[in-house]
Amino acid sequence: MIIVMETKATRDQVNGIVARVKALGLGAHLSEGEERTIIGVVGSPLPPSLEDELEIHSGVERVVRITKKYKLTGWDFHPQKSTIAVRDVVIGGDALTIIAGPCSVESEEQTVSTARAVKDAGASILRGGAYKPRTSPYEFRGMGRRGLEILATAREETGMPIITEVMTPSDIDVVGEFTDIFQIGARNSQNYLLLEEVGKAGKPVMLKRGLSMLMEEWLLAAEYVMAQGNPDVILCERGIRTFESSTRNTLDVSSVPVIQGMSHLPVFVDPSHAAGKRALVPALALAGIAAGADGLMIEVHPNPDHALSDGAQSLTFAQFEALTPRLAAVAEAVGRRLPVGADVAPVPA
Numbered sequence: 001m002i003i004v005m006e007t008k009a010t011r012d013q014v015n016g017i018v019a020r021v022k023a024l025g026l027g028a029h030l031s032e033g034e035e036r037t038i039i040g041v042v043g044s045p046l047p048p049s050l051e052d053e054l055e056i057h058s059g060v061e062r063v064v065r066i067t068k069k070y071k072l073t074g075w076d077f078h079p080q081k082s083t084i085a086v087r088d089v090v091i092g093g094d095a096l097t098i099i100a101g102p103c104s105v106e107s108e109e110q111t112v113s114t115a116r117a118v119k120d121a122g123a124s125i126l127r128g129g130a131y132k133p134r135t136s137p138y139e140f141r142g143m144g145r146r147g148l149e150i151l152a153t154a155r156e157e158t159g160m161p162i163i164t165e166v167m168t169p170s171d172i173d174v175v176g177e178f179t180d181i182f183q184i185g186a187r188n189s190q191n192y193l194l195l196e197e198v199g200k201a202g203k204p205v206m207l208k209r210g211l212s213m214l215m216e217e218w219l220l221a222a223e224y225v226m227a228q229g230n231p232d233v234i235l236c237e238r239g240i241r242t243f244e245s246s247t248r249n250t251l252d253v254s255s256v257p258v259i260q261g262m263s264h265l266p267v268f269v270d271p272s273h274a275a276g277k278r279a280l281v282p283a284l285a286l287a288g289i290a291a292g293a294d295g296l297m298i299e300v301h302p303n304p305d306h307a308l309s310d311g312a313q314s315l316t317f318a319q320f321e322a323l324t325p326r327l328a329a330v331a332e333a334v335g336r337r338l339p340v341g342a343d344v345a346p347v348p349a
C-alpha cells in the first residue's frame with residue numbers, strides 16, 4: 001500500500017502517519033520527492049479497514065493498494081529514478097557510471113595499478129573480490145581481509161570508492177569496515193537471510209541477477225534489502241544460463257529496459273561474466289549502454305593470462321582504455337554522458 005501525501009503536508013503529518021503504521025506492526029518507508037512524500041506500507045496482513053482509516057488523516061491525498069508483489073522497488077512507491085551517492089560518485093538518475101577492476105584482489109601492486117589505469121580511462125568505482133564464490137572449491141577463493149585492506153589502499157591512492165562481494169552474513173562486519181558498496185553475487189542473489197542482513201548494514205548494495213532469475217524474482221530479492229530500510233540498491237544484469245554454450249552466460253540485454261519499466265532502481269550491465277571471453281566484452285558493454293543501462297561493471301587485469309580468477313574474460317589496460325571512448329560515443333547517441341579522456345581528472349602520481 002502507498003500513502004500519497006498532499007503537496008502541502010507538514011512533517012508532523014507525515015510523522016503521524018508513520019507512527020500509526022508502525023503501531024500496527026507494519027513497515028513504513030518514506031520516498032521524499034521534490035513535490036510530495038509517499039509512504040510505502042509493507043507487511044502482512046494489511047488490515048482491511050486501513051485504507052479508510054488512513055485516508056481521513058489530515059495531509060493524506062490518497063491511499064492506493066499495490067497489487068504487484070514488489071512494492072518498494074516499483075515506480076508507484078518512488079516515481080523518480082533513484083540516485084545513490086557513494087562518496088563523491090552519484091549512481092542512477094541521469095548518471096552513467098563505470099565500475100572496473102580485477103575479478104579478484106591478488107596483490108597490492110596488481111590492484112593499485114589496475115585502479116590507476118581504469119580511473120585514467122574513465123571508470124569511477126573500483127571493483128575487486130576478496131571473498132570469492134568459486135564454482136570449484138579447489139580454485140582461488142580470495143585473499144579475505146588482506147584483500148579488503150588492499151582495496152582500501154587503492155581507494156586512498158586514487159580516491160575511487162570500492163565495491164566488493166560479501167558471501168555470508170558473518171562477513172558483513174569485516175567487509176562493511178572497508179567497502180563503500182556491498183556486492184551480492186549471482187549465486188547468492190536469492191539468499192534471503194544474507195539479503196536481509198546486508199540491508200541492515202547501512203551501505204549501498206549491488207544485487208547481481210541470479211543465473212535463472214525472473215524479473216519479478218530479482219525485484220523481490222531487492223525488496224528484501226529495501227524492506228530493512230536501505231533504499232540504496234543497484235541491480236546488475238550479468239548474463240543468465242541458457243542452452244547456448246558459445247558464451248559463459250547469455251547477456252539478457254532486454255532485461256535492462258524491462259526492469260527499468262518496472263523499477264526506479266539503477267540497472268548496471270556486467271559484460272564480463274556474461275561473455276566469459278575478453279574478445280566479446282566490448283560488444284556486450286556497448287550493447288548495455290545502448291539499451292539504457294545506468295552503468296557497467298567490467299573486469300580488467302594487468303596481465304589477464306596470469307589472473308587467479310576470470311582471466312579469460314578480463315580486459316587488458318589497453319583494451320579497457322580503447323573501449324571507454326566508444327562507450328562515451330554510444331552514450332551520447334542515446335542521450336547520456338560518460339566523461340572520458342580529457343574530461344577525467346588525472347590520478348595524482
Ligand code: PEP
Pocket residue numbers: 103129133184185186187208238270273
Ligand atoms: C564477480 O563479480 O566476480 C562475480 C563472481 O560475479 P557473479 O556473481 O555475477 O558471477
Ligand code: MN
Pocket residue numbers: 103104273299309310
Ligand atoms: Mn569474476
